[in-house]
Amino acid sequence: MQFASVLPLVFQNLGVSRQGKLLLDNLNTTVESAGTTIILGPNGAGKSLLLRIAHGLDLPDQGSLQWNQQTPQPGEPWRAFVFQKPVFLQRSVYANLEYVLKLNKIGKTNCDSLIREALQHTGLAELAARSARTLSGGEQQRLNIARAWILKPKVMLLDEPTAELDPSGVATIEMLIKAIAQQCTKIVMTTHSLGQAKRLASDILFLHQGRLIEHTSANLFFSQPETDLAKDFIAGKLLNNH
Amino acid sequence: MNDFSQAFSKAIWLIIQLDGDLIEIVTLSLQVSLTAVLIASMIGLPLGAALALYRFFGRGLLVAMLNTFMGLPPVVVGLVVYLILSRSGPLGMLGLLFTPTAMIIAQVCLIAPIVAALTRQTILDANDEYHEQLKALGAKPSGLMITLLWETRYSLVTNMFAGFGRAIAEVGAVLIVGGNINHSTRVMTTAIALETSRGDIELALALGIILIMLSLTVTSVVMGARHAAYKIYN
Numbered sequence: 186m187q188f189a190s191v192l193p194l195v196f197q198n199l200g201v202s203r204q205g206k207l208l209l210d211n212l213n214t215t216v217e218s219a220g221t222t223i224i225l226g227p228n229g230a231g232k233s234l235l236l237r238i239a240h241g242l243d244l245p246d247q248g249s250l251q252w253n254q255q256t257p258q259p260g261e262p263w264r265a266f267v268f269q270k271p272v273f274l275q276r277s278v279y280a281n282l283e284y285v286l287k288l289n290k291i292g293k294t295n296c297d298s299l300i301r302e303a304l305q306h307t308g309l310a311e312l313a314a315r316s317a318r319t320l321s322g323g324e325q326q327r328l329n330i331a332r333a334w335i336l337k338p339k340v341m342l343l344d345e346p347t348a349e350l351d352p353s354g355v356a357t358i359e360m361l362i363k364a365i366a367q368q369c370t371k372i373v374m375t376t377h378s379l380g381q382a383k384r385l386a387s388d389i390l391f392l393h394q395g396r397l398i399e400h401t402s403a404n405l406f407f408s409q410p411e412t413d414l415a416k417d418f419i420a421g422k423l424l425n426n427h
Numbered sequence: 428m429n430d431f432s433q434a435f436s437k438a439i440w441l442i443i444q445l446d447g448d449l450i451e452i453v454t455l456s457l458q459v460s461l462t463a464v465l466i467a468s469m470i471g472l473p474l475g476a477a478l479a480l481y482r483f484f485g486r487g488l489l490v491a492m493l494n495t496f497m498g499l500p501p502v503v504v505g506l507v508v509y510l511i512l513s514r515s516g517p518l519g520m521l522g523l524l525f526t527p528t529a530m531i532i533a534q535v536c537l538i539a540p541i542v543a544a545l546t547r548q549t550i551l552d553a554n555d556e557y558h559e560q561l562k563a564l565g566a567k568p569s570g571l572m573i574t575l576l577w578e579t580r581y582s583l584v585t586n587m588f589a590g591f592g593r594a595i596a597e598v599g600a601v602l603i604v605g606g607n608i609n610h611s612t613r614v615m616t617t618a619i620a621l622e623t624s625r626g627d628i629e630l631a632l633a634l635g636i637i638l639i640m641l642s643l644t645v646t647s648v649v650m651g652a653r654h655a656a657y658k659i660y661n
Contacts, residue, residue: 242563244468260565275578284574288565332564 191252191263192202192340193217193372194239196397198248201234207395211248214400220387221362221372223403225379232375233269236342239373240266246286247284252340262289265333267343271325275311278309281317282335289336299335307331307361323354330361334370341365343374347381359384378421383387383407391415393424434632438640441633452634453641456614459601460594461528461645465533467594467595468587470539475546476572479554490547496540501533505603508533512604525606530614533600538590545586584653588646595642615641 193221199212209231216222224232237243241257249256257264273281275276282300291299304310307327317328326346333341340424343362347355362385366372376382382389386403391414398414399406417424441449477488497640510516512532516625523529553575561571598616605612607621615638622631 187529242559259562260567262565266563268560268563272557274557274574285564288570 187398192219193253194222194373195251195254196235196248199238199245199250200247201236201238201243209238209245212393212397214390214397216373216388216390216400218388218402219369219371221366221374221385222390223382223386224373224375224390224392225377225382225386225418226392226398227377227418229394230377231395232377232392233344235390235392236266236344236375237375238247240342245296248353260288262336263338264340264342265336265338267329267333267341269345269348271329271332272324273328275318276316277314278304278317279313281328282332285332285335291336303331303335305325305363305391306334308357323350323357326350326358327355327361330358330365334365338370340371340373343372345377346376347376347378355381363388369378379421391418393418394411430632434629435636436634437629438633438636442637449634449637451610452613452615452618453637455527455612456595456616456638456641458492459530459614460534460591462489463531463538464542464587464591465528465592466531466535467539468543471542471590472576472583473572474539475543475548476550476576478543479547479550479561480568480572491543493540493547497544499537499540501537501597501601504536505600506534508536508600508604512610524604525608525612527538527605527612530601530612534594534597535603536596537597537600541593542586542590545589546583549579549582549586550575581653581657584649588649591645592642595638595645604618607646 187309194216196212196214199209199210200207203418210236218268224235226232238245239252239257241259241261251257252264269405274284276284282303283296285302286296286299300313301310304313307330309324309327309331312324317325320328326349330341331342334397346362347358350358360371362374372385374385386406388400388402389406390397391399391406393414398412401411406415407419410419414424475493478486478493508529509524511518512521512529513519514524515561523532550572554571557575557578558571561574566574598614598620601612601614602617602620605614605617607613607617613621615634619631619634619638622634
Protein backbone atom coordinates (compact mmCIF):
# COMPACT_ATOMS: atom_id res chain seq x y z
CA MET A 186 0.00 0.00 0.00
CA GLN A 187 2.81 2.37 0.90
CA PHE A 188 4.45 2.11 -2.51
CA ALA A 189 1.68 4.00 -4.21
CA SER A 190 2.82 7.23 -2.59
CA VAL A 191 6.55 7.00 -3.46
CA LEU A 192 6.64 5.25 -6.83
CA PRO A 193 7.34 5.60 -9.66
CA LEU A 194 10.98 6.54 -9.35
CA VAL A 195 11.74 8.37 -12.58
CA PHE A 196 15.17 9.22 -14.02
CA GLN A 197 14.89 11.70 -16.83
CA ASN A 198 17.96 12.66 -18.88
CA LEU A 199 19.94 12.35 -15.64
CA GLY A 200 23.56 13.38 -16.01
CA VAL A 201 26.41 14.18 -13.66
CA SER A 202 29.93 15.26 -14.48
CA ARG A 203 32.71 16.15 -12.09
CA GLN A 204 35.95 17.87 -13.08
CA GLY A 205 35.20 17.30 -16.75
CA LYS A 206 34.50 13.58 -16.35
CA LEU A 207 31.05 12.22 -17.16
CA LEU A 208 29.98 10.07 -14.20
CA LEU A 209 26.31 9.54 -15.13
CA ASP A 210 25.36 9.84 -18.78
CA ASN A 211 21.80 10.71 -19.73
CA LEU A 212 19.95 8.07 -17.69
CA ASN A 213 16.31 7.52 -18.58
CA THR A 214 14.14 4.91 -16.93
CA THR A 215 11.22 4.40 -14.57
CA VAL A 216 11.20 2.09 -11.57
CA GLU A 217 7.67 0.98 -10.82
CA SER A 218 8.11 -2.41 -9.21
CA ALA A 219 7.40 -2.71 -5.52
CA GLY A 220 10.10 -5.33 -4.99
CA THR A 221 13.82 -4.92 -4.45
CA THR A 222 15.58 -2.90 -7.13
CA ILE A 223 19.26 -3.69 -7.48
CA ILE A 224 21.64 -1.23 -9.11
CA LEU A 225 24.29 -3.55 -10.49
CA GLY A 226 27.59 -2.84 -12.15
CA PRO A 227 31.35 -2.95 -11.81
CA ASN A 228 33.32 -0.44 -9.71
CA GLY A 229 33.15 3.07 -11.13
CA ALA A 230 29.84 2.45 -12.90
CA GLY A 231 28.13 5.28 -10.99
CA LYS A 232 25.96 3.08 -8.75
CA SER A 233 26.65 4.87 -5.47
CA LEU A 234 26.34 8.30 -7.08
CA LEU A 235 22.94 7.38 -8.49
CA LEU A 236 21.81 6.16 -5.06
CA ARG A 237 23.07 9.36 -3.41
CA ILE A 238 21.10 11.45 -5.90
CA ALA A 239 18.04 9.35 -5.05
CA HIS A 240 18.44 10.48 -1.42
CA GLY A 241 19.20 14.11 -2.24
CA LEU A 242 22.82 13.85 -1.05
CA ASP A 243 24.11 14.83 -4.50
CA LEU A 244 22.50 16.90 -7.22
CA PRO A 245 22.47 16.07 -10.93
CA ASP A 246 24.04 18.52 -13.38
CA GLN A 247 21.33 17.81 -15.92
CA GLY A 248 17.95 16.13 -15.99
CA SER A 249 16.10 14.99 -12.91
CA LEU A 250 15.36 12.17 -10.52
CA GLN A 251 11.95 12.17 -8.90
CA TRP A 252 10.04 9.99 -6.47
CA ASN A 253 6.41 10.22 -7.50
CA GLN A 254 7.10 13.68 -8.95
CA GLN A 255 9.01 14.85 -5.87
CA THR A 256 12.68 15.80 -5.99
CA PRO A 257 14.37 14.22 -2.94
CA GLN A 258 15.80 16.35 -0.16
CA PRO A 259 18.14 14.81 2.44
CA GLY A 260 16.53 14.00 5.76
CA GLU A 261 12.98 13.31 4.59
CA PRO A 262 11.77 10.66 7.06
CA TRP A 263 9.94 8.57 4.44
CA ARG A 264 13.30 7.64 2.96
CA ALA A 265 16.42 6.26 4.68
CA PHE A 266 19.97 5.76 3.47
CA VAL A 267 22.37 3.03 4.58
CA PHE A 268 26.02 3.78 3.90
CA GLN A 269 28.57 1.11 3.11
CA LYS A 270 30.75 2.32 5.98
CA PRO A 271 28.51 3.43 8.84
CA VAL A 272 29.53 6.28 11.12
CA PHE A 273 28.18 6.08 14.64
CA LEU A 274 28.09 8.63 17.40
CA GLN A 275 30.36 7.93 20.36
CA ARG A 276 27.39 6.65 22.29
CA SER A 277 25.68 3.38 23.08
CA VAL A 278 23.72 1.35 20.53
CA TYR A 279 20.52 2.52 22.22
CA ALA A 280 21.58 6.19 22.18
CA ASN A 281 22.48 6.04 18.49
CA LEU A 282 18.93 4.94 17.70
CA GLU A 283 17.47 7.48 20.13
CA TYR A 284 19.38 10.22 18.30
CA VAL A 285 17.49 9.54 15.06
CA LEU A 286 14.16 9.71 16.89
CA LYS A 287 15.13 12.99 18.57
CA LEU A 288 16.13 14.46 15.20
CA ASN A 289 12.66 13.63 13.98
CA LYS A 290 11.02 14.97 17.13
CA ILE A 291 9.49 11.66 18.18
CA GLY A 292 8.04 12.01 21.67
CA LYS A 293 9.84 10.32 24.56
CA THR A 294 6.89 8.04 25.24
CA ASN A 295 7.20 6.41 21.81
CA CYS A 296 11.00 6.41 21.74
CA ASP A 297 11.63 3.42 23.96
CA SER A 298 9.17 1.10 22.25
CA LEU A 299 10.46 2.07 18.77
CA ILE A 300 14.05 1.48 19.83
CA ARG A 301 13.24 -1.87 21.46
CA GLU A 302 11.39 -2.94 18.31
CA ALA A 303 14.29 -1.96 16.03
CA LEU A 304 16.81 -3.74 18.28
CA GLN A 305 14.65 -6.84 18.40
CA HIS A 306 14.14 -6.80 14.65
CA THR A 307 17.88 -6.65 13.96
CA GLY A 308 18.95 -9.03 16.73
CA LEU A 309 20.74 -6.37 18.72
CA ALA A 310 18.59 -6.35 21.86
CA GLU A 311 21.40 -7.83 23.97
CA LEU A 312 23.82 -5.13 22.80
CA ALA A 313 21.69 -2.07 23.57
CA ALA A 314 24.05 -0.74 26.24
CA ARG A 315 27.26 -1.42 24.33
CA SER A 316 29.19 1.41 22.72
CA ALA A 317 28.25 1.40 19.03
CA ARG A 318 31.88 1.80 18.00
CA THR A 319 32.98 -1.38 19.72
CA LEU A 320 30.58 -3.63 17.78
CA SER A 321 31.87 -6.07 15.18
CA GLY A 322 31.53 -5.24 11.47
CA GLY A 323 28.40 -7.37 11.10
CA GLU A 324 26.80 -5.93 14.24
CA GLN A 325 27.61 -2.41 13.10
CA GLN A 326 25.92 -3.00 9.76
CA ARG A 327 22.85 -4.41 11.54
CA LEU A 328 22.77 -1.29 13.72
CA ASN A 329 23.18 0.79 10.58
CA ILE A 330 20.07 -0.86 9.14
CA ALA A 331 18.21 -0.58 12.46
CA ARG A 332 18.98 3.15 12.50
CA ALA A 333 17.62 3.53 8.97
CA TRP A 334 14.57 1.35 9.59
CA ILE A 335 13.53 2.72 12.97
CA LEU A 336 11.27 5.39 11.45
CA LYS A 337 9.64 2.77 9.21
CA PRO A 338 10.58 4.53 5.97
CA LYS A 339 8.71 3.82 2.76
CA VAL A 340 12.03 3.57 0.91
CA MET A 341 15.40 2.28 2.03
CA LEU A 342 18.46 3.02 -0.09
CA LEU A 343 21.39 0.74 0.67
CA ASP A 344 24.86 1.39 -0.72
CA GLU A 345 26.72 -1.94 -0.88
CA PRO A 346 25.77 -2.79 2.71
CA THR A 347 27.58 -6.14 2.69
CA ALA A 348 30.76 -5.11 0.88
CA GLU A 349 32.94 -5.48 3.98
CA LEU A 350 31.30 -8.52 5.59
CA ASP A 351 32.15 -12.21 5.70
CA PRO A 352 29.71 -14.75 4.15
CA SER A 353 27.73 -15.29 7.38
CA GLY A 354 27.48 -11.52 7.88
CA VAL A 355 26.29 -11.18 4.27
CA ALA A 356 23.63 -13.86 4.85
CA THR A 357 22.36 -12.12 8.02
CA ILE A 358 22.10 -8.74 6.31
CA GLU A 359 20.38 -10.23 3.25
CA MET A 360 17.80 -11.92 5.50
CA LEU A 361 17.21 -8.61 7.22
CA ILE A 362 16.78 -6.82 3.90
CA LYS A 363 14.30 -9.46 2.70
CA ALA A 364 12.32 -9.15 5.93
CA ILE A 365 12.18 -5.36 5.58
CA ALA A 366 11.15 -5.64 1.92
CA GLN A 367 8.30 -7.93 2.93
CA GLN A 368 7.02 -5.23 5.29
CA CYS A 369 6.18 -2.96 2.36
CA THR A 370 9.41 -0.96 2.31
CA LYS A 371 10.75 -0.31 -1.17
CA ILE A 372 14.41 -1.36 -1.29
CA VAL A 373 16.88 0.15 -3.74
CA MET A 374 20.36 -1.25 -3.29
CA THR A 375 23.70 -1.13 -5.05
CA THR A 376 25.98 -4.12 -5.39
CA HIS A 377 28.59 -5.52 -7.72
CA SER A 378 27.90 -9.07 -6.54
CA LEU A 379 26.03 -11.16 -9.09
CA GLY A 380 25.10 -13.73 -6.44
CA GLN A 381 23.58 -11.09 -4.21
CA ALA A 382 21.67 -9.57 -7.12
CA LYS A 383 20.26 -13.01 -8.00
CA ARG A 384 19.21 -13.63 -4.39
CA LEU A 385 17.57 -10.27 -3.76
CA ALA A 386 16.54 -8.50 -6.94
CA SER A 387 13.13 -8.28 -8.50
CA ASP A 388 14.43 -5.81 -11.09
CA ILE A 389 17.92 -4.76 -12.08
CA LEU A 390 19.43 -1.53 -13.32
CA PHE A 391 22.73 -2.49 -14.92
CA LEU A 392 25.20 0.40 -15.16
CA HIS A 393 28.56 0.61 -16.85
CA GLN A 394 30.77 3.71 -16.97
CA GLY A 395 27.88 5.97 -16.04
CA ARG A 396 25.50 4.62 -18.67
CA LEU A 397 22.34 2.62 -18.02
CA ILE A 398 22.89 -0.50 -20.08
CA GLU A 399 19.79 -2.45 -19.11
CA HIS A 400 16.79 -2.07 -16.84
CA THR A 401 14.78 -5.25 -16.71
CA SER A 402 13.39 -7.87 -14.37
CA ALA A 403 16.00 -9.94 -12.55
CA ASN A 404 14.79 -13.16 -14.21
CA LEU A 405 15.17 -11.72 -17.68
CA PHE A 406 18.48 -10.07 -16.89
CA PHE A 407 20.10 -13.31 -15.81
CA SER A 408 18.39 -15.62 -18.32
CA GLN A 409 18.31 -13.44 -21.43
CA PRO A 410 20.57 -10.43 -21.12
CA GLU A 411 20.05 -8.10 -24.07
CA THR A 412 23.47 -6.52 -24.38
CA ASP A 413 26.97 -7.89 -24.81
CA LEU A 414 28.07 -5.89 -21.77
CA ALA A 415 25.49 -7.58 -19.56
CA LYS A 416 26.36 -10.99 -21.00
CA ASP A 417 30.06 -10.42 -20.32
CA PHE A 418 29.38 -9.11 -16.80
CA ILE A 419 27.25 -12.15 -15.97
CA ALA A 420 29.97 -14.37 -17.43
CA GLY A 421 32.51 -12.72 -15.15
CA LYS A 422 34.54 -11.14 -17.96
CA LEU A 423 36.35 -7.81 -17.65
CA LEU A 424 34.33 -4.93 -19.11
CA ASN A 425 37.09 -2.38 -19.49
CA ASN A 426 37.39 -2.66 -23.28
CA HIS A 427 33.78 -1.87 -24.05
CA MET B 428 72.13 23.86 40.91
CA ASN B 429 72.34 25.00 44.52
CA ASP B 430 69.76 27.73 43.84
CA PHE B 431 67.37 25.15 42.39
CA SER B 432 67.67 22.69 45.29
CA GLN B 433 67.22 25.50 47.83
CA ALA B 434 64.27 26.82 45.85
CA PHE B 435 62.70 23.38 45.69
CA SER B 436 63.12 22.93 49.47
CA LYS B 437 61.59 26.36 50.01
CA ALA B 438 58.68 25.54 47.74
CA ILE B 439 57.98 22.34 49.66
CA TRP B 440 58.31 24.26 52.93
CA LEU B 441 55.88 26.95 51.76
CA ILE B 442 53.34 24.29 50.84
CA ILE B 443 53.78 22.36 54.11
CA GLN B 444 53.47 25.58 56.09
CA LEU B 445 50.23 26.43 54.28
CA ASP B 446 51.45 29.99 54.15
CA GLY B 447 48.44 32.35 54.16
CA ASP B 448 49.83 34.72 51.53
CA LEU B 449 50.72 31.82 49.28
CA ILE B 450 47.25 30.28 49.55
CA GLU B 451 45.71 33.68 48.77
CA ILE B 452 47.88 34.07 45.67
CA VAL B 453 47.27 30.52 44.48
CA THR B 454 43.51 30.82 45.02
CA LEU B 455 43.32 34.11 43.11
CA SER B 456 45.45 32.68 40.28
CA LEU B 457 43.11 29.72 39.93
CA GLN B 458 39.96 31.86 40.25
CA VAL B 459 41.10 34.28 37.56
CA SER B 460 42.41 31.72 35.08
CA LEU B 461 39.64 29.13 35.47
CA THR B 462 36.95 31.83 35.19
CA ALA B 463 38.71 33.18 32.09
CA VAL B 464 38.81 29.67 30.60
CA LEU B 465 35.10 29.17 31.25
CA ILE B 466 34.12 32.49 29.66
CA ALA B 467 36.57 32.05 26.77
CA SER B 468 35.10 28.59 26.16
CA MET B 469 31.55 29.97 26.11
CA ILE B 470 32.72 32.32 23.35
CA GLY B 471 35.32 30.15 21.64
CA LEU B 472 33.48 26.83 21.36
CA PRO B 473 30.41 28.07 19.44
CA LEU B 474 32.50 30.59 17.48
CA GLY B 475 35.01 27.94 16.41
CA ALA B 476 32.24 25.48 15.53
CA ALA B 477 30.33 28.12 13.53
CA LEU B 478 33.49 29.03 11.60
CA ALA B 479 34.02 25.36 10.79
CA LEU B 480 30.47 24.60 9.68
CA TYR B 481 28.88 27.71 8.21
CA ARG B 482 29.75 29.82 5.20
CA PHE B 483 29.15 33.54 5.61
CA PHE B 484 30.56 36.86 4.48
CA GLY B 485 33.82 37.74 6.24
CA ARG B 486 34.42 34.18 7.46
CA GLY B 487 37.87 33.97 5.86
CA LEU B 488 38.94 37.25 7.46
CA LEU B 489 37.65 36.08 10.84
CA VAL B 490 39.60 32.81 10.57
CA ALA B 491 42.78 34.68 9.63
CA MET B 492 42.26 37.06 12.57
CA LEU B 493 41.70 34.17 14.99
CA ASN B 494 44.86 32.42 13.86
CA THR B 495 46.79 35.66 14.25
CA PHE B 496 45.30 36.35 17.69
CA MET B 497 46.40 32.93 18.92
CA GLY B 498 49.85 34.43 19.32
CA LEU B 499 48.81 37.80 20.76
CA PRO B 500 51.50 39.28 23.04
CA PRO B 501 50.01 39.47 26.57
CA VAL B 502 51.45 42.93 27.21
CA VAL B 503 49.66 44.28 24.14
CA VAL B 504 46.37 42.75 25.28
CA GLY B 505 47.00 44.15 28.76
CA LEU B 506 47.67 47.57 27.33
CA VAL B 507 44.51 47.59 25.19
CA VAL B 508 42.31 46.37 28.07
CA TYR B 509 44.02 48.94 30.31
CA LEU B 510 43.13 51.75 27.89
CA ILE B 511 39.52 50.54 27.64
CA LEU B 512 39.07 50.22 31.41
CA SER B 513 41.08 53.29 32.47
CA ARG B 514 39.17 56.33 33.70
CA SER B 515 39.34 58.07 30.33
CA GLY B 516 38.54 54.85 28.43
CA PRO B 517 35.12 53.85 27.06
CA LEU B 518 34.42 51.53 30.03
CA GLY B 519 36.21 53.63 32.65
CA MET B 520 32.99 54.36 34.52
CA LEU B 521 32.75 50.68 35.54
CA GLY B 522 35.80 51.10 37.79
CA LEU B 523 37.19 47.70 36.92
CA LEU B 524 40.84 48.59 36.45
CA PHE B 525 43.17 46.94 39.02
CA THR B 526 40.55 44.37 40.00
CA PRO B 527 40.46 40.61 39.42
CA THR B 528 37.62 41.24 36.94
CA ALA B 529 39.97 43.28 34.75
CA MET B 530 42.47 40.42 34.91
CA ILE B 531 39.78 37.96 33.83
CA ILE B 532 38.79 40.22 30.92
CA ALA B 533 42.41 40.44 29.76
CA GLN B 534 42.87 36.68 29.97
CA VAL B 535 39.59 36.04 28.11
CA CYS B 536 40.90 38.26 25.29
CA LEU B 537 44.09 36.21 25.25
CA ILE B 538 42.64 32.72 25.28
CA ALA B 539 39.27 32.98 23.50
CA PRO B 540 41.05 33.06 20.11
CA ILE B 541 43.08 29.99 21.10
CA VAL B 542 39.98 28.03 22.15
CA ALA B 543 38.06 29.18 19.05
CA ALA B 544 40.86 28.36 16.57
CA LEU B 545 41.51 24.92 18.09
CA THR B 546 37.76 24.21 18.23
CA ARG B 547 37.41 25.18 14.58
CA GLN B 548 40.03 22.62 13.59
CA THR B 549 38.54 19.92 15.85
CA ILE B 550 35.04 20.46 14.42
CA LEU B 551 36.35 20.61 10.84
CA ASP B 552 37.96 17.19 11.29
CA ALA B 553 34.84 15.74 12.94
CA ASN B 554 32.63 17.21 10.23
CA ASP B 555 34.62 15.36 7.58
CA GLU B 556 33.75 12.13 9.37
CA TYR B 557 30.14 12.77 10.42
CA HIS B 558 28.67 15.24 7.94
CA GLU B 559 27.25 12.89 5.29
CA GLN B 560 25.83 10.45 7.82
CA LEU B 561 24.16 13.15 9.92
CA LYS B 562 22.85 14.91 6.83
CA ALA B 563 21.38 11.62 5.58
CA LEU B 564 19.72 11.11 8.96
CA GLY B 565 18.14 14.53 8.69
CA ALA B 566 20.26 16.69 11.01
CA LYS B 567 19.71 20.42 10.44
CA PRO B 568 22.73 22.80 10.53
CA SER B 569 22.06 23.91 14.13
CA GLY B 570 21.60 20.32 15.29
CA LEU B 571 24.75 19.33 13.42
CA MET B 572 26.77 21.91 15.38
CA ILE B 573 25.47 20.76 18.77
CA THR B 574 26.02 17.10 17.86
CA LEU B 575 29.58 17.69 16.71
CA LEU B 576 30.42 19.76 19.80
CA TRP B 577 29.17 16.92 21.99
CA GLU B 578 30.88 14.20 19.95
CA THR B 579 34.25 15.98 20.18
CA ARG B 580 33.90 16.88 23.84
CA TYR B 581 37.06 15.03 24.88
CA SER B 582 39.19 16.90 22.35
CA LEU B 583 37.51 20.17 23.25
CA VAL B 584 38.45 19.73 26.91
CA THR B 585 42.07 19.46 25.76
CA ASN B 586 41.61 22.65 23.73
CA MET B 587 40.19 24.43 26.77
CA PHE B 588 43.18 23.43 28.81
CA ALA B 589 45.56 24.68 26.17
CA GLY B 590 43.84 27.99 26.94
CA PHE B 591 44.21 27.42 30.68
CA GLY B 592 47.93 26.78 30.25
CA ARG B 593 48.30 30.09 28.45
CA ALA B 594 46.22 31.95 31.05
CA ILE B 595 47.85 30.62 34.21
CA ALA B 596 51.35 31.20 32.81
CA GLU B 597 51.00 34.72 31.40
CA VAL B 598 52.22 37.73 33.32
CA GLY B 599 52.14 40.77 31.04
CA ALA B 600 48.39 41.28 30.77
CA VAL B 601 47.48 40.65 34.42
CA LEU B 602 50.37 42.83 35.60
CA ILE B 603 49.19 45.81 33.55
CA VAL B 604 45.45 45.59 34.27
CA GLY B 605 45.72 44.10 37.78
CA GLY B 606 48.62 46.14 39.07
CA ASN B 607 50.02 43.30 41.25
CA ILE B 608 48.39 44.77 44.38
CA ASN B 609 49.10 42.73 47.51
CA HIS B 610 46.01 40.92 48.89
CA SER B 611 43.99 42.15 45.92
CA THR B 612 45.35 41.36 42.45
CA ARG B 613 48.61 39.51 43.12
CA VAL B 614 48.77 36.18 41.29
CA MET B 615 51.55 33.63 40.96
CA THR B 616 53.16 35.09 37.85
CA THR B 617 53.12 38.70 39.05
CA ALA B 618 54.46 37.59 42.43
CA ILE B 619 57.34 35.79 40.69
CA ALA B 620 58.10 38.89 38.62
CA LEU B 621 58.05 41.02 41.78
CA GLU B 622 60.31 38.74 43.82
CA THR B 623 62.77 38.50 40.92
CA SER B 624 62.95 42.28 40.64
CA ARG B 625 63.46 42.47 44.41
CA GLY B 626 66.38 40.05 44.08
CA ASP B 627 64.77 37.23 46.07
CA ILE B 628 65.54 34.64 43.41
CA GLU B 629 65.05 31.75 45.82
CA LEU B 630 61.46 32.74 46.64
CA ALA B 631 60.76 33.53 42.97
CA LEU B 632 62.00 30.09 41.96
CA ALA B 633 59.99 28.45 44.73
CA LEU B 634 56.86 30.21 43.48
CA GLY B 635 57.74 29.12 39.95
CA ILE B 636 57.95 25.50 41.05
CA ILE B 637 54.61 25.78 42.85
CA LEU B 638 53.08 27.34 39.71
CA ILE B 639 54.25 24.42 37.58
CA MET B 640 52.98 21.92 40.17
CA LEU B 641 49.65 23.74 40.30
CA SER B 642 49.28 23.70 36.53
CA LEU B 643 50.26 20.04 36.43
CA THR B 644 47.73 19.16 39.16
CA VAL B 645 44.81 20.96 37.48
CA THR B 646 45.64 19.50 34.08
CA SER B 647 46.07 15.99 35.55
CA VAL B 648 42.72 16.15 37.36
CA VAL B 649 40.91 17.29 34.22
CA MET B 650 42.67 14.79 31.96
CA GLY B 651 41.96 12.02 34.48
CA ALA B 652 38.28 12.94 34.49
CA ARG B 653 38.33 13.09 30.68
CA HIS B 654 39.92 9.66 30.45
CA ALA B 655 37.44 8.15 32.92
CA ALA B 656 34.48 9.66 31.02
CA TYR B 657 35.89 8.40 27.71
CA LYS B 658 36.18 4.87 29.12
CA ILE B 659 32.60 4.97 30.39
CA TYR B 660 31.15 6.16 27.06
CA ASN B 661 33.43 4.08 24.79
